Amino acid sequence: METAALETRALNCSFEANHVITDVNFTLRPGERRALIGPNGAGKTTFVNLLTGRLRVSSGHVLLNGEDVTQLSEARRIRLGIGRTFQITSLFPKMTVRENVFLAVAECDGIAGNLFRSVFSHGRQLARVDELVHRVGLSDVADVPAQLLPYGRQRLLEIAVALALRPTILLLDEPAAGIPTAESHVILDIIATLPKEIAVLLIDHDMDLVFRFAQQISVLVRGSILVEGSPDDIAADSQVREVYLGDSKHGRPAAA
């Protein structure tokens, strides 16, 4: 079978005594649309941070297109094609939507160090900026400072910035958080427009969204994969039901 876009082997991460991630073996195939769900504090965001290299692993390996990147810095992994959005929006508040996206495009195309040519003479990049801004449906506010956008649209800008880095793997950490459920389909529409070969890992609570999006679902409970499978399998799985719904009823404190 073809090499996985992203793979973890016996991944562990612990702060002092408590294990946040335990022996996770996880695979994301190229072009796959997979969702990662799990109760609060299951370690989802930690897991993403381990993948992008924002956090150091305690043991185990992270493989990107078959090669081991466990030791590489966040920046290097980003250049190798991991794009991600943040659970809590992190943008350039005083800069306009277009400027936000341009920064990412410029870094990605390696023109960000260019001193002597005006931004406005970089036609190709500008075109991509406009294209990305359009794709996430922010064209009408392209020249509005990010901090003036409603939260929901800042989320979309997050995605645009992530896409600007031409990722082969896109990690969306609760992209719909703060977006009214009614509008959350916008996210799906955006993902739908992505080239097929981009693998997408979506982390979210919004089951409706997850089930409409995912081909495959992994369930993370207290730092380890409980089950994996197609949406239907997961929906049918009694364990998941128990854990998940049980959790949502009388919140069981989980490791964090």
Added chain:
Amino acid sequence: MSITKMVAAALLRRGIVVAAALMMSALAPVGAQTIRIGMILTYSGPDAALGEQIDRAVNLFVKLHDSDLPPGVKVELIKRDDTGINPDLAKRLAQELVLRDQVQILTGGQWTPNAMAIAALTKEAKVPFVTMTAGGSAVTLQSPYVVRSGWTLWQTSYPLGEWAAKQGWKNAYTVVSDFAPGHDGEAAFTKSFTEGGGTIVGSVRIPLKTSDYLPYFQKVKDVNPDVVYVFNPGGPQATAFMKAFDDIGITKSKIKLIGPQDIVYDDELPNMGQSALGVVTLGEYSPAATRQANIDFVAAWTKAYGAESVPTFFAEAGWNGMHAIYDAIKAQNGKIDPDATMKFLHAWSDPNSPGGPIRIDQAGDIVQNLYLRRVEEKNGRLANIEFATIEQVGDPWKVFNKK
């Protein structure tokens, strides 16, 4: 850019013509009646008290002698503040005085660094410059349009070295502030003292902005020479030095303190207190001198500024400088021509200045009597009492470097 360059060039050519025209038209009427004198002194900062001495002397002279001017001739003093040792500012002020206020004579020149910078300008601007209290020998070499009415450190230190050697002192240590006059003083004293058979056992140059002098003086104490030659720019620093010498116990030891007049600056004697007693210095003026001319001068001064205020050698230099300027104005009947003025000043003399007979030589330096003085208590006040005179000394440095 090429366009702007061309534009600039064009403007430059026209600009010069127009400005020159303006300059002419501006100068013509002024010269006849009112003579503008630009005076750059230190009116602010820690050394403002020194500037005030000069300023007061100048004002006093103007007040007493305005009537001597030829009929219809008036003198307008335009004062500027150089805020202390600040040559670049001094130069800019001088430039503005010449260009904007069209002064015909520059004076002040309180600090050697500032005077050097101003002098360099006068060479080109062809404006006579009477530097009053800058003690660096090199100032008058900067331009043919400079004369001094004060003193040079060579003047006040070279003879002192000879005298010190004659006292039978063998080992000397030199302690000077680290700027031109200090370097001059150090060189002058070293030359004459060693020529007189003495040896310099150590020397240190102390930065002008120094807070704690003790470590420097501890070194002096450890070396334990017969005599210490000290120079500092006078004013509060003189007191700081003397205090430190006292703290370290040198004033009470058998080590002798000598130096140019600056280190026992008359205004500061009260602050120095007993520690200054017995310090021997060489200088061209002490307010305690009993010359008739000086008695009159001090009387006029205390009449104007109160009995508490004493005129120091800074004041005397200012007074003499203004005297020379006024004589030059009188001689030319109010029509100031730079070169004529310099010709006059180079031959100017006053047989009866508060400090005794003085004259300015061809080099633009002052030739005058120097007096050895000792700090003594005189009717309840510390004063520099003259006990020996060295007649008519020019600037030794110029003599040694004549080639």
Added chain:
Amino acid sequence: MTTLITILFFGVAYGMILYLISVGLSVTMGLMGFVNLAHGVFAMLGGYATVTLMNRIGIAFLPALAIGCVLVAVLGFVLERTLYRHLYGRSELDQVLFSFGLILVSVALVRIAWGPVAQPIRLPDYLKGQVTIFDLALPAYRLALVGFGTAVIAGLWFAFDRTLFGARIRAAVDNRAMAQSIGINTSRLFAAAFGLGTGLAALGGGLGADVLAIAPGYPLQYIIYFLIVVAVGGLGNIKGPFVAALAIGLSDTACRYFLPEAGSIFIFAFVFAVLIWRPNGIMERR
């Protein structure tokens, strides 16, 4: 040998002054994260108060020192309530500019009130000349500096480590939110700490008046030394600055004695190196 001791002694005396003036700055910077370039102003005012009380009103040195210290502490307290507090959490740049403005204003006012000339401090006779301690002649004034300084520092450390006030300050420095949540009124604490800090600065200014001359230029001329002590000593603690102040006082003094040609070059090179090596100060635990 005697020389070495003497130089050490001068260095310590110099360091004491630097410490007394700077320690307040360290605490307030650590507490409020406020870059207060104007700290030297309070030291200067302390000096002016002391000198004026002595020379004009004729009060003795020590009482004059105490009164000046209190006056300035009150002034500091008032300024904190009226001006400083509004700028906590503002950008570094704003704080720098504000305190710079404060310096300029103080320089001007002082000059208008006392004139441009340095104010000579007329020390009592028992502080003049030399005192001989087993055939080691030391300047009386420096001796007093060291003795007095040590006493103040001992008191200060005790207060910081043993009293409730000190505990509160330490708590607030460690974690402001936590401190508030356990019911410490940080706002009032800040004002108190600020007042204390300025008071100490005034004390240092008055004590050191014979070394750091009291003139309008004071805050600008010595600012860098105070800031250096704080930066090298580390923020929010009171022992670090002590080490830093002594180190700087000693090395500066030694430099002047052994290689006057080098001036203060060594000091600044030293500080630069330390800050590169330990950006949060020498006391930082690694």
Added chain:
Amino acid sequence: MTTMPVSRNVSVTIRFGVIRSGLIRLLKLLPWLVIASLPLVLAGYEPLATQIFVMILFALSLDLLVGYAGIVTLGHAGLFGMGGYTAGILSVHGITDPLVTALCAMAVAAFTGLVFGVAMLRTKGLTLLMLTMASAALLYEIANKATGLTGGEDGLQGVAFSPLLGVFAFDFRGKTAFFYSLTVLFLVFSFVQVLINSPFGWSLRGIRENDARMAAIGCPIMRRRVIAYVIAAALAGLAGALQAQTTQFVALHSLGFELSGNILIMLILGGSGRLYGAFIGCPVFMLAQDQLAKQDPANWFLGLGVILIAFVMLAPGGILGIAARTVDAIKMRRRA
């Protein structure tokens, strides 16, 4: 900050941008020509004007750091002085061509900036502030002590430069100095304008706003900041050289903390991060100083201090900031 018109069509966007910037460029030439013709009416003020140009240039270089890269420095004069002394010392030793010495000054200052920058820019906050201060103080002390080379407190004597382009001599009336510094200022301004609108310039702003996020899009932050610092250093050095050439003098003062502070004040008065702040702040500051500080600086200090405090407490963003806010307010009213 100029932004492109909203448009999804690239070619249009670009053409639009070009036309627009072209127009702007034409418009922007106008004030320069006006200034260039000032001497015709204001004879005798060339030296002051020249001083102002030099300070504007200096403030521009500081704006790159404070306004764009978000690096607050209290030691910028150190780099200014390095430039000044380089030019001055070269001229004393026989290399007197203004342009050559200016280039050398830039090089030396840039190198100094590189050395200090690499060391300092890892740190932040108070530590960085102190390091910038200490770096300048270090240079000051060295210059103060190397009297043989720099003349120490006496200032560098005998500084004299050969005529500009072999034609225009630097006379004491300051005509040459005036047009020379104005031209250089214009060139530098044009360069800085390009710089801040370049991808590099934008990435600097990005770093200032959210360096964590910049890291997350793969930006080598340290390198960017160092480059910015070196460029600013070179420009500061150029300003210093200009100072030395136009006044034919170099003094310790040009390395001092006072200058570092003043230039920061001038920039902030005008408004930092706005490019034009320097053009407002410096003239206001220096004209006021020229008028108020001649006889007695006390009142001048008092006024300046009060203004500074007032600006920080009431009106952050400087004069231009106030202007911008008023304009916005008016716009708002229009919209409503």
